[in-house]
Each structure stands twice: as C-alpha cells, then as structure tokens.
Amino acid sequence: MGNGSKAPKNGRNAPTIADVAARAGVGIGTVSRVINNSPAVRPETRAKVQAVMEELGYVPNPHARRIAGGRSYTVSVLLPFVGTEFYLRLLEGIEAELGEQRYDLALFPLLSKQRLERFLSSSALAYHTDGLIVASYDLAERFPGGRLPTDRPVVMVDARSEAYDSAYLDNALGGRLAAEHLLALGGPVFAVQIEEELDRAFASTVFSARIGGFREALAQAGVPLPEDHVFRTRLSAEGGQIALQRFLELQRPPFNVFAAADVVALGVVEAAERSGLEVGREVRVLGFDGQPWTATRGLSTLEQPVETMGRAAARMLIERLQGTEGPPRHERFEPRLVVRSSTQTGF
Amino acid sequence: MGNGSKAPKNGRNAPTIADVAARAGVGIGTVSRVINNSPAVRPETRAKVQAVMEELGYVPNPHARRIAGGRSYTVSVLLPFVGTEFYLRLLEGIEAELGEQRYDLALFPLLSKQRLERFLSSSALAYHTDGLIVASYDLAERFPGGRLPTDRPVVMVDARSEAYDSAYLDNALGGRLAAEHLLALGGPVFAVQIEEELDRAFASTVFSARIGGFREALAQAGVPLPEDHVFRTRLSAEGGQIALQRFLELQRPPFNVFAAADVVALGVVEAAERSGLEVGREVRVLGFDGQPWTATRGLSTLEQPVETMGRAAARMLIERLQGTEGPPRHERFEPRLVVRSSTQTGF
DNA sequence: CTGAAAGCGCTTACAG
DNA sequence: CTGAAAGCGCTTACAG
Structure with missing residues (x-):
C-alpha cells in the first residue's frame, strides 16, 4: 500500500495525473479539471488536488495532452x-x-x-x-x-x-510626433532612414512608414526635408555614426536628427560625443522604439508598447x-x- | 466494408496508422516498423505499406509518438x-x-x-x-x-x-591562415576586430580567437601588429566602412585588411569602392566565414564548413x-x- | 460537482 | 518477419 507515494512507473520518474488522483483520493478527471481551470470543481476539491500536485511536483505532460x-x-x-x-x-x-x-x-x-x-x-x-x-x-x-x-x-x-x-x-503617427517634437525645438532637421538589406528575404515597411510620417508632418508645417538631409543605412549603430559625419559636413550645429530606430540613434549620439558635441544642445537626437537602454542613455524616443x-x-x-x-x-x-x-x- | 477508404475519425481528417494498416492489410505494428525503418520488415511488405502511406498521404502524428x-x-x-x-x-x-x-x-x-x-x-x-x-x-x-x-x-x-x-x-588557425595569405601579398597589414555588444547577455570568443591567431602568425613572421592597426567595431558592414576611413588616415594604399567577419569585410569593400580605390590592388580585403554572397562579391574569405x-x-x-x-x-x-x-x- | 471509461495515435515487448 | 495487445498520460463526453 501507500501506492500514492510509490515511484511512478515511467522512465523519467515523473508523477502522472494518476499519481495525483490516487494521492488526493479523487478521479483523474477531477485532476484534469483542476489543471485546466474548469469552474466545475468544488473549491475544497481544487485546493486538495493542488496541494498534492505541489507536494508531488506534478507537471502535466504536454504530449499526452496534445494527443x-x-x-x-x-x-x-x-x-x-x-x-x-x-x-x-x-x-x-x-x-x-x-x-x-x-x-x-x-x-x-x-x-x-x-x-x-x-x-x-x-x-x-x-x-x-x-x-x-x-x-x-x-x-x-x-x-x-x-x-x-x-x-x-x-x-x-x-x-x-x-x-x-x-x-x-501606427508608425506613421510616430513619424509625425517626431516631426512635431523636433520642429518645436527649432533649427535644421535631418533624418536617418533604415533600409532593408538587399539579400533579406522579406521586406518590412515600418521604417519607411516612420520616415513617411515624419516627412509629411514637416511638409504640413512648411518645412521640406531635402533629400540630402536623409541618410540611408542598414540597421546598425555604426550607420548612425556615419550619418552624423555626413550631416556635420552639410550643417554646423545646432541641429536635430530623427533616427528611425533607437540602435541607429545610439550611433548618432556616440559620434556626437566623440566629436565633442553636446547632445541635447548642439545635436538633438530622437530615436524610435523605446528600447529599455534608452532610459539610461538619456535618449529621447518614440516608445512602442511592444x-x-x-x-x-x-x-x-x-x-x-x-x-x-x-x-x-x-x-x-x-x-x-x-x-x-x-x-x-x-x- | 471498405473501411480502408473511409474518412478518418479525427477532426483533422488525417489518416492514422490504423487506416494505413487496414488498407495495406497488415497490423499497425508493421506500419510502425516501416515508419521507423526497422530492418525486421520484408521488402515486399515494406513496399506495400509505403505505397499505401503515399496513397493516403499519411504522416505520422509526432505527439502520439512522443507519448x-x-x-x-x-x-x-x-x-x-x-x-x-x-x-x-x-x-x-x-x-x-x-x-x-x-x-x-x-x-x-x-x-x-x-x-x-x-x-x-x-x-x-x-x-x-x-x-x-x-x-x-x-x-x-x-x-x-x-x-x-x-x-x-x-x-x-x-x-x-x-x-x-x-x-x-579552429578559429585561431583561420587567423593564422589569414596572416600568411596577407603577408604573401606584401604591404602594411590592418585588422578589424569585432567586439561583443556590452548589453549582450553572453560572450563568444570566436572573434578574439581569430584576431589572436592572426596576430600570433604575424609576430612569428616578425611583423608586429600595432594597436592602431586594429579597429574595433560591433558586427556591422558600417563598422567596416568606418574602419577603412581610419586606416586611410594612417596609411596610403596599397595595404591589406583582415576583417574578422565577412559582414564587416563587406563594409571595408564598400568604403574602398566609394573612395575610388581598387579593391584587390590598392586595398586588399580578406573576410572570415565564407558566407554565400562572398562569391558574387569577389570577397576572399576563410570559409567555415558551417x-x-x-x-x-x-x-x-x-x-x-x-x-x-x-x-x-x-x-x-x-x-x-x-x-x-x-x-x-x-x- | 465528480468518477469511471473510452479514446487520442502511436511504440514496444510478447508470442508466434 | 508479423500480429494482437498493452500501455504511454492525458481529455472528454456520459452518467450520476
């Protein structure tokens, strides 16, 4: 006797629903109902079964469930x-x-x-x-x-x-919010667009939607975005570094940069710091994504509820x-x- | 009668091992043996069962197998x-x-x-x-x-x-082979090292092993690798672009660049081409990985049998x-x- | 609210 | 070499 605490028969030594049922003094159907949160179980029964599951370290076998x-x-x-x-x-x-x-x-x-x-x-x-x-x-x-x-x-x-x-x-909305924010700061505006890698099998449209919304809101405010104010790069921080180099060739600070992704914005910040420019005053950088590390880096961003x-x-x-x-x-x-x-x- | 061709009873309408067995006129154990390539099945029996599986479009249910x-x-x-x-x-x-x-x-x-x-x-x-x-x-x-x-x-x-x-x-060996190859070409030698991102949870040692082997073989040949001949970047093509910019500030072509990854080597090539430098003559670039696209880009590389x-x-x-x-x-x-x-x- | 039983689609000894 | 049967650990009507 005492079969409730006997070693289970499967190789893995894992308790099964039958072990739980026996030890709890209920049928296996009831154990199953507890596992599956069926409302048709009396609270006391549920508690008893759960206690036994806990005691035995019972975990349902997903494969059995599947079949x-x-x-x-x-x-x-x-x-x-x-x-x-x-x-x-x-x-x-x-x-x-x-x-x-x-x-x-x-x-x-x-x-x-x-x-x-x-x-x-x-x-x-x-x-x-x-x-x-x-x-x-x-x-x-x-x-x-x-x-x-x-x-x-x-x-x-x-x-x-x-x-x-x-x-x-709504990526386009994000682009519009970005434009409004940077316009309010005043000064010239630049953008870093992310292009898909050529060899990538599938194409996403999120980045172009972001820049699209950005451009649209700027246009509505009567501030066109010249083509050479948009730098295109693959998704990498180094791409942001290069972008800032280009912008600095075109424009002396202060100015504003909207990067379509936080990773790229990070590169812009890195390059600015390396050039001895004060981020936030001489070069203002706005990212997109709201990645966790943006908080510690002090990076403004459009946060998505991922x-x-x-x-x-x-x-x-x-x-x-x-x-x-x-x-x-x-x-x-x-x-x-x-x-x-x-x-x-x-x- | 004719149960062999009746619609299966499971919801998905998928034939089961029993359907196959019935239609092939054998036991389900035999079908199982065929599925599992057991040698204990007569060739004719196997052929017959396989034909029926084909006919019925039978696919074993992995969950049943698991349990x-x-x-x-x-x-x-x-x-x-x-x-x-x-x-x-x-x-x-x-x-x-x-x-x-x-x-x-x-x-x-x-x-x-x-x-x-x-x-x-x-x-x-x-x-x-x-x-x-x-x-x-x-x-x-x-x-x-x-x-x-x-x-x-x-x-x-x-x-x-x-x-x-x-x-x-053997990544170090790869680095050594890289050194030998570039030394044979003559001229100054540079390297692009890839560093792990700081926020990455785990660290790999492959890149440092590659550069380590490279440096070691150079040293053995009496060609030290000065620190400013090694550029560090995260893994991205743009990192390779920036690396070449730096190298060009230090050295006029021709010279050789070993990049610890093909992706980064690609950036070196891109930057060289953009600067009007002839790749292979003025800037020689050697990558590492042997990615499929290196062939079409004409990029020399250390190919791994991935x-x-x-x-x-x-x-x-x-x-x-x-x-x-x-x-x-x-x-x-x-x-x-x-x-x-x-x-x-x-x- | 609960138990006993059938069934899911396989694998695996066990006999032949 | 092959079949019939038990069993894997669950879910799900079906009765009560």
Whole structure:
C-alpha cells in the first residue's frame, strides 16, 4: 500500500495525473479539471488536488495532452531572424499570454523564402501547431488570394493585413510626433532612414512608414526635408555614426536628427560625443522604439508598447482557436513620445 | 466494408496508422516498423505499406509518438539571437541531420540570462526535449561544476567545452591562415576586430580567437601588429566602412585588411569602392566565414564548413540519445582559405 | 460537482 | 518477419 507515494512507473520518474488522483483520493478527471481551470470543481476539491500536485511536483505532460485533446496546443511564431531587442520583447509578450492559456510557442525564423514555403507546405504545420502569429511582414500578400496556404487561424503582429487579425503600431503617427517634437525645438532637421538589406528575404515597411510620417508632418508645417538631409543605412549603430559625419559636413550645429530606430540613434549620439558635441544642445537626437537602454542613455524616443502588442496578438489568436468567428479585427497601437536629455538642454 | 477508404475519425481528417494498416492489410505494428525503418520488415511488405502511406498521404502524428515512446523526439537548440547567415546555415545543418532521424528541433534564442535560467530550471526542459545543442557559447562554464543543470545529453557547436561533446571551428588557425595569405601579398597589414555588444547577455570568443591567431602568425613572421592597426567595431558592414576611413588616415594604399567577419569585410569593400580605390590592388580585403554572397562579391574569405559542423553536432547528440557512453568527444573543423579578387589583382 | 471509461495515435515487448 | 495487445498520460463526453 501507500501506492500514492510509490515511484511512478515511467522512465523519467515523473508523477502522472494518476499519481495525483490516487494521492488526493479523487478521479483523474477531477485532476484534469483542476489543471485546466474548469469552474466545475468544488473549491475544497481544487485546493486538495493542488496541494498534492505541489507536494508531488506534478507537471502535466504536454504530449499526452496534445494527443488526447486532438490539438497541439502550440502556436507557430514566424519572425524575422534579427537580434533586436524588439523581437525579444515581442516574444516575451506573446509567450506570457500564451503561457497563461497553457499554449506553447514554436519559433520559426524567417530566413529564406524557401524555408517558408517548405514550412507552410509541410506536414509540420498540419500537426505541430494550431495557429500562426506572423511578425513584421505581411506574408499573406505574397501568396495567391492574399491568404496563407493554411486553414489554421493567423494573426499578424507589427504588421497590418487585410486578410487576418492584426496588432500593429501606427508608425506613421510616430513619424509625425517626431516631426512635431523636433520642429518645436527649432533649427535644421535631418533624418536617418533604415533600409532593408538587399539579400533579406522579406521586406518590412515600418521604417519607411516612420520616415513617411515624419516627412509629411514637416511638409504640413512648411518645412521640406531635402533629400540630402536623409541618410540611408542598414540597421546598425555604426550607420548612425556615419550619418552624423555626413550631416556635420552639410550643417554646423545646432541641429536635430530623427533616427528611425533607437540602435541607429545610439550611433548618432556616440559620434556626437566623440566629436565633442553636446547632445541635447548642439545635436538633438530622437530615436524610435523605446528600447529599455534608452532610459539610461538619456535618449529621447518614440516608445512602442511592444509587449502589449505581443499579448494582444496572442490573445486574438487564442480567441480564434476557441472558435471566435467574424471578419479580421485590427488593434492599432500608438507610439508615445518620451523626451529625455538628448532632445532637451540639460540644466 | 471498405473501411480502408473511409474518412478518418479525427477532426483533422488525417489518416492514422490504423487506416494505413487496414488498407495495406497488415497490423499497425508493421506500419510502425516501416515508419521507423526497422530492418525486421520484408521488402515486399515494406513496399506495400509505403505505397499505401503515399496513397493516403499519411504522416505520422509526432505527439502520439512522443507519448507512446516516452520521449519527446525533440532537441533544444540554444543559440544567440543574431540574424547572421552563420546561424541560418548552422540550423540548416542541424535540422537536416535531426530530420533524417525523425527528430524535431526547438529553437531557444539566448536572449537574456534570466530566460536561460528559467528555461533550464523549468519543467519545459524536462518534458519538451531529449537533449540540448548549444551554439557559440560555452554556457556550461557559467554554472557550478561546469555543467548545465540537466541530466540530458548536451552538445556544443561553434564552441568548445570540456564537459560536453563539441563540434567547433579552429578559429585561431583561420587567423593564422589569414596572416600568411596577407603577408604573401606584401604591404602594411590592418585588422578589424569585432567586439561583443556590452548589453549582450553572453560572450563568444570566436572573434578574439581569430584576431589572436592572426596576430600570433604575424609576430612569428616578425611583423608586429600595432594597436592602431586594429579597429574595433560591433558586427556591422558600417563598422567596416568606418574602419577603412581610419586606416586611410594612417596609411596610403596599397595595404591589406583582415576583417574578422565577412559582414564587416563587406563594409571595408564598400568604403574602398566609394573612395575610388581598387579593391584587390590598392586595398586588399580578406573576410572570415565564407558566407554565400562572398562569391558574387569577389570577397576572399576563410570559409567555415558551417552546415557540416551543424550536422556533426546533431549526430553526436543523437548518438548520445541512443545510449553512447564515454568521455566528451571533440570534432575540430578547419577553415579553408578561399582566394578571390578582393585579395588578388584582377587581370 | 465528480468518477469511471473510452479514446487520442502511436511504440514496444510478447508470442508466434 | 508479423500480429494482437498493452500501455504511454492525458481529455472528454456520459452518467450520476
């Protein structure tokens, strides 16, 4: 006797739902209901079961769940394979929301078109995941009919799509806010635009939307942005350094620089400091993204609610998985201007 | 009757092993053996079963396999979240080898120490994967005892570890080969070193090994490398552009530049071309990595067998999963010098 | 609110 | 070489 505390029979020595049920003196169905937060469990029963789960260190086996439930309880996240903090935070948000619903996340880096095709057409998709979250690229437009070749629900994040639910940032608005802020400071205005690498498989439109909004608001204020006031570079801090070099050849300080990404803005700041220029007074720098380190570097920026967008996307997908019908829904998020010392004279 | 061609009962309408068995007129055990390449199946039987699988479009359900087999048939791949082609190719290699053995791969981006701790300590590891492949960082040395807190097999790739099997490149050798090649060309020698970003959670030693070998071979040839002949930058093409600017302030062409990564070498080439300098004659540029695009750009480089290393790591892990015992094994790979127009006068 | 039972789609000894 | 059966650890109606 005392079977409740006997070593489980599986190789891993991990307790199973049966061990918990036996020790708690309930049926396995009840344990399952507790695990799945079913409301149809008496509080005392729930507490007892939870205590035993705790005591035994019980963790549900996700594979058993998948085969019994007939679903994978896993969501594919397709995202550009670039190591920016943005995707780190986006994943945190997605993962947090999915985790609360006991869903797993399978990362699929968008490395090449071939890989994407293979992924979508393969049996991997059919079996492995219940739905897709696609980050940053409107992949749908690359396929006939504007829909991905899958019957699983799809949600876009950091991109807008006509065909699917999406959680996206109003990048053009951010550009406009940037223009308003820099115009208020007075002085000439420059911008650093980020261009996609040529060999990259997919193209994002966020950077051009940001500069587009920027240019538009400047034009509305009667301040045109000459072509040589816009420097184009790939996404890197060194690109920002080079940009400032160019601007300094054209214009003596003080002047203002809007960089379409914080990483690039950081390079502008670095180059200014290295040139002995006072950032915030002689060169004012405004970034975009709101990365965590901008606070300590005193970099003004347009902050995006990245984690929130991630959670929103995950939530929409889960709703679809739970059967929500209807036309595509779009959640629009707004960037928030955060003013720090890089665009205001310290004192 | 005719149950062989009836619609399957699962929601997804996917045929199961039972459908295949019925239609092929064999037991499900036999179908399972065919799937798993068991030698204990008569060729004719195998052919018949395979034909039916083909006809029905049967794909085994990995989740069922996992629960019946008591293993996850999944390997965790922990890798830096940087979007370089290197990791793309490494993953291709790993995935190819794992796929042949019917193993899945779960990507785990090394974003922060917190996430790593959480991953290693969580039940995720216990259930989700049978083993780990760790890329580029010797994570083991970060833990007490020099071992990761897991009893699953671990293999390192693009890094060497005392505690685990590893497949790694001899980066120092690459640096030495680079030195020999550039010395043979004659003229002053410069180098671009890549430094890790400060905020990055983990540190790789590959770049310093490359420059270390380079410096060592130069010293042996009686050619010291002055400190101002080494430019340090983060990993970006723009960093290479800035490096060449600096070198041109110190030295008039012709001279030679060794960049510790192809991406940075590309920037050197771009800057040289923009300055009207003839690459290969006035500025000779040698990269490191052997990325696919170096061929079309005519960039000389030290090519690493990336896919091969990935496969080797995956193979070692699979062997461990199949029960291979013994001390850590180390597979050392050598870079190969590929000479193109960037280090030889075209004619 | 709860238990007992069937079933998810496989793998794996066990017999033949 | 092959089949029938047990079992993996869950979820889910189905009764009560």
